[in-house]
Amino acid sequence: MSEEDKAVLGLAPAEHHDNVDLQKGIDEYAGSSIHVLKGLDAVRKRPGMYIGSTGILGLHQLVYEIVDNAVDEAMAGFCDQINILIEKGNYVTVEDNGRGIPVEMHPEEHVSSLEVVLSKLHAGGKFDNNAYKVSGGLHGVGSSVVNALSDFFEVNVHRNGFIWSQTYKYGKKIDEVHQVGKTDRTGTVVKFHPDLQIMETEEFNFDVLCSRFRELAFLNSGVTIVATDDRGPEPHTKKFIFSGGIKDFVKYINNGKHVLNDDPIYINVEKDGKENNQKAIVEVAIQYNDRFDEAVFTFVNNINTREGGTHLIGFKAGLTSVINKQLKKYPKLTKKFEEPLTGDDMKEGLTAVVSVKIPDPQFEGQTKMKLGNPYIQGIVNSVVQEKLGDYLDEFPAFTELILEKMITAAKGRIAARKARENERKKFDGSGLPGKLADCSEKDPALREIFIVEGDSAGGSAKQGRDRRTQAILSLWGKMLNVEKARADKVVDNEKLQPVIASIGAGIADGFDVTRVRYHKVIIMADADVDGSHIRTLLLTFFFRYMRPLLEAGYVYFAMPPLFKITIGTKEYYAYDESDKDKYLLENGVNEDSANVKIQRYKGLGEMNPEQLWVTTMNPETRMITKVNLDDAVEADGIFTMLMGEEVEPRRAFIDENAVYVSNLDV
Numbered sequence: 001m002s003e004e005d006k007a008v009l010g011l012a013p014a015e016h017h018d019n020v021d022l023q024k025g026i027d028e029y030a031g032s033s034i035h036v037l038k039g040l041d042a043v044r045k046r047p048g049m050y051i052g053s054t055g056i057l058g059l060h061q062l063v064y065e066i067v068d069n070a071v072d073e074a075m076a077g078f079c080d081q082i083n084i085l086i087e088k089g090n091y092v093t094v095e096d097n098g099r100g101i102p103v104e105m106h107p108e109e110h111v112s113s114l115e116v117v118l119s120k121l122h123a124g125g126k127f128d129n130n131a132y133k134v135s136g137g138l139h140g141v142g143s144s145v146v147n148a149l150s151d152f153f154e155v156n157v158h159r160n161g162f163i164w165s166q167t168y169k170y171g172k173k174i175d176e177v178h179q180v181g182k183t184d185r186t187g188t189v190v191k192f193h194p195d196l197q198i199m200e201t202e203e204f205n206f207d208v209l210c211s212r213f214r215e216l217a218f219l220n221s222g223v224t225i226v227a228t229d230d231r232g233p234e235p236h237t238k239k240f241i242f243s244g245g246i247k248d249f250v251k252y253i254n255n256g257k258h259v260l261n262d263d264p265i266y267i268n269v270e271k272d273g274k275e276n277n278q279k280a281i282v283e284v285a286i287q288y289n290d291r292f293d294e295a296v297f298t299f300v301n302n303i304n305t306r307e308g309g310t311h312l313i314g315f316k317a318g319l320t321s322v323i324n325k326q327l328k329k330y331p332k333l334t335k336k337f338e339e340p341l342t343g344d345d346m347k348e349g350l351t352a353v354v355s356v357k358i359p360d361p362q363f364e365g366q367t368k369m370k371l372g373n374p375y376i377q378g379i380v381n382s383v384v385q386e387k388l389g390d391y392l393d394e395f396p397a398f399t400e401l402i403l404e405k406m407i408t409a410a411k412g413r414i415a416a417r418k419a420r421e422n423e424r425k426k427f428d429g430s431g432l433p434g435k436l437a438d439c440s441e442k443d444p445a446l447r448e449i450f451i452v453e454g455d456s457a458g459g460s461a462k463q464g465r466d467r468r469t470q471a472i473l474s475l476w477g478k479m480l481n482v483e484k485a486r487a488d489k490v491v492d493n494e495k496l497q498p499v500i501a502s503i504g505a506g507i508a509d510g511f512d513v514t515r516v517r518y519h520k521v522i523i524m525a526d527a528d529v530d531g532s533h534i535r536t537l538l539l540t541f542f543f544r545y546m547r548p549l550l551e552a553g554y555v556y557f558a559m560p561p562l563f564k565i566t567i568g569t570k571e572y573y574a575y576d577e578s579d580k581d582k583y584l585l586e587n588g589v590n591e592d593s594a595n596v597k598i599q600r601y602k603g604l605g606e607m608n609p610e611q612l613w614v615t616t617m618n619p620e621t622r623m624i625t626k627v628n629l630d631d632a633v634e635a636d637g638i639f640t641m642l643m644g645e646e647v648e649p650r651r652a653f654i655d656e657n658a659v660y661v662s663n664l665d666v
Helices: 003-008 019-028 041-045 056-075 113-119 142-148 206-219 246-253 310-327 374-394 396-426 455-464 487-491 497-503 529-545 547-551 577-586 609-617 632-643 647-660
Strands: 081-087 091-096 150-159 162-169 178-182 187-194 224-229 236-240 265-272 279-288 295-300 350-357 448-453 470-475 520-524 555-558 563-567 570-574 596-600 624-626
Touching: 041 142, 056 081, 056 091, 056 142, 056 187, 056 206, 081 206, 113 142, 113 150, 113 162, 142 150, 142 187, 206 224, 206 236, 206 246, 206 632, 246 279, 246 295, 246 350, 246 632, 265 374, 279 374, 295 310, 295 632, 310 350, 310 374, 310 396, 350 374, 374 396, 396 487, 448 455, 448 497, 448 529, 455 470, 455 609, 470 497, 487 529, 520 529, 529 547, 529 555, 529 632, 563 577, 570 577
Parallel strands: 081 224, 295 350, 448 470, 448 520, 520 555
Antiparallel strands: 081 091, 091 187, 150 162, 150 187, 162 178, 224 236, 265 279, 279 350, 555 624, 563 570, 563 596
């Protein structure tokens, strides 16, 4: 094709290359450049594609993949006991009493079926609807990926009266599948150790793992999951079994809260879609409390769909429809509020778990956090409308109670909208509060904001900061405890308005994490009881109204020093008592020495700008702690207990934990 013809077709003219360079490029890009990754080499080359990361999240995913296989056996009706053991050296063993992985010769691969499952990607019984009607790991890569990323991987299968075994290292087999004894039970036992050539750490977090095991036990009623951590001086064991399933899950979430219906509403329906293979088991548990926040958790085939999806859309649409139908049956209530209620009005105090089990789940994105199957929306919608409608007809006293609550919420929603409109008028043309000293950098990933209590500390921080990347927002006075306040009171609160405006991403359902103006939101409070209270109040606000900020890992605590130690002409900053003792010991002095001056900082305002920069703000020398949200359910319970209306649970917590307090500054 001529250059003129290319121009007519809208193609860019060809670039002219030096013939020598072009030939060199052709020679280099020869057949030998095309690499074929065989077996499990692809997993070892690109582990992040299969487990998300090589850090702590990916490390835990290795355990989840093996446990999920055992849970799939439970969903199929063949397993009711799963044991997980973490041994010294971070070896993990997962044992179930399912059918045991098949060991017979595979008809196509001509090796044991066990070896196929362990060494071939996308191989397993989950592609056969006769073996597994539903499962969490439909991609069929779980066992083989863990095998690929382990420097030791051993499987023992109890099946057909014998124990069959095979061992791998780095995804390569070191023996054939062979018998090692007889057995009178069935099941699979997997033991592995992560490969530290690939994984960044081998230290499993037992509490984080147990939060997932607890979740799985809730979602699969009657299945017993026992987890043991044997790495410490004494074994630490947790046992999870919930005969009430997701009803118990909802009760667990509402523990410590005043509920409006003592027994959660429970729906369990198996339904067919309009087309073939559109079957679904829909489980829903609903309970209302007298609070203002919402806690809705959704799952598909035991997978936590944190970003929701079609099942959540169907649930909320069904809830909105059935509630408005009920409202029409109560004329005295419609006189109080004539407009239809919205989904937002029904959220206050709503606690729900929505779990669907389907044969072929489709997810949006690689993270498996959002369900995409369109037909599920209609199924869940119709199930909720029918079954919840029946319940509300049967219990009119409860129905009237929650309708009253929703009408109050609707009035609050309207008040909140007016408050937001008034809020915009208070700020200057940029929409930023006057208390904010912003930075000049435009890239949010490079910007950080210090939220500081008091004008004194704020003044030092403004003078000591790096004006290019560090912004300072000074707060003043007592902050609102959002755990005890309705949304309109939160939006209209003069102490929180500057925080909302500075972060710049909205609030509650309107919060958009992509609009956050700073990727480090650093709470810088005094190292005393008052400072701890301020940190807790801000964290409660972020958790209830800006949760994606925590999920993205954008929230940090600054760690200001407790002491300034002057020994002769040298100055040291100690962040706690043990730090102070270390410096004294290193210099051969004690607190009573004539040449020890020890200053105990009561507040950030006691530091001059240079000291505040060196100790707390300089990225090269400071200590800051990232706030991680590993377990939203557990966090919800802690905020409820610490900041909620109920006094007794808080008093019990203080009594139980007072013994652990070693440094109380009042």
